[in-house]
Ligand SMILES: O=C(O)CCC(=O)C(=O)O
């Protein structure tokens with residue numbers, strides 16, 4: 171705990187709350203330099219929908235989910251972590267409503283303002299409505315939490331639809347905020363590093379590559395609208411994400427193997443009489459004929475392992491150390507991933523789509539443009555103006 175007060179002080183400086191907009195900056199896990207903090211270190215909590223809009227959307231979501239049994243079991247749309255949800259595009263009513271209130275413009279606008287990425291460079295990778303229910307409160311096989319993960323998208327948001335009084339627990343939990351003590355000045359931050367919007371209709375915006383999850387709901391139901399927003403590659407420094415993912419992968423595997431090695435060593439170790447500071451493992455590699463030279467195994471019967479190696483393995487397998495390495499890699503990624511504006515490549519605008527009319531042989535007879543009525547009652551396209559036959 172000795173480090174906590176200093177980090178707390180720094181943290182308070184890094185959090186800003188005005189009435190509506192709360193922003194929290196992840197503390198540095200690497201020495202500070204000019205690249206810290208980047209916009210991606212920041213998590214924003216701000217209003218996205220009015221009270222009326224939130225109520226409407228919540229009603230529509232509940233009705234859709236109940237008609238389609240969307241929240242009765244875990245869905246398989248997300249391969250690595252299963253959520254209890256439905257895709258917004260499956261509900262015409264909700265899609266139309268979101269269009270009507272210019273929802274995409276608002277979210278993309280807020281993301282663009284806070285993360286310095288052009289709206290034109292953003293696309294949805296997914297937009298879905300998820301439900302968390304406290305365990306034991308219903309017969310349905312639903313979820314009460316979502317394990318920590320990283321999203322496929324660079325940017326993500328979670329918009330709270332349920333009034334906070336309708337559930338306990340919940341919130342979006344961030345590994346990097348886990349041991350930041352709670353503080354009156356940052357009302358949206360709760361114990362354990364979870365961010366809880368003050369009201370329904372608020373969204374939590376964050377970099378999807380931060381390790382995060384859905385904090386356990388202990389009472390009631392928490393309904394959220396979640397969006398994964400992808401950012402055009404021209405904004406991103408290539409290799410940075412690849413390298414981070416490689417590091418995280420190694421770190422995770424290391425945890426498993428180091429723990430296993432350590433266990434074997436501790437189960438079987440015998441302090442050598444001749445070398446007080448050495449460990450003489452009793453186990454040996456059985457299939458050492460597979461090694462390039464016979465008896466090459468470093469764990470052969472004659473081998474003395476210096477205690478420092480055991481300490482080193484212990485050190486590497488320690489959960490806190492693994493977490494610290496993971497957060498350092500995360501910090502590096504947040505600093506480096508987004509290219510400064512002047513280094514971003516040209517925007518490649520998507521090609522323009524134009525309707526084409528076909529003659530009776532199915533041969534296109536020229537680009538056209540749709541007018542109001544697209545099809546006659548027989549389903550034959552009408553109203554095409556030939557621009558350039
Ligand atoms: O429930 C939340 O706040 C987080 C949801 C989330 O991270 C996800 O669905 O990917």
Ligand SMILES: [Fe+2]
Pocket residue numbers: 319320321326382383
């Ligand atoms: Fe997520």
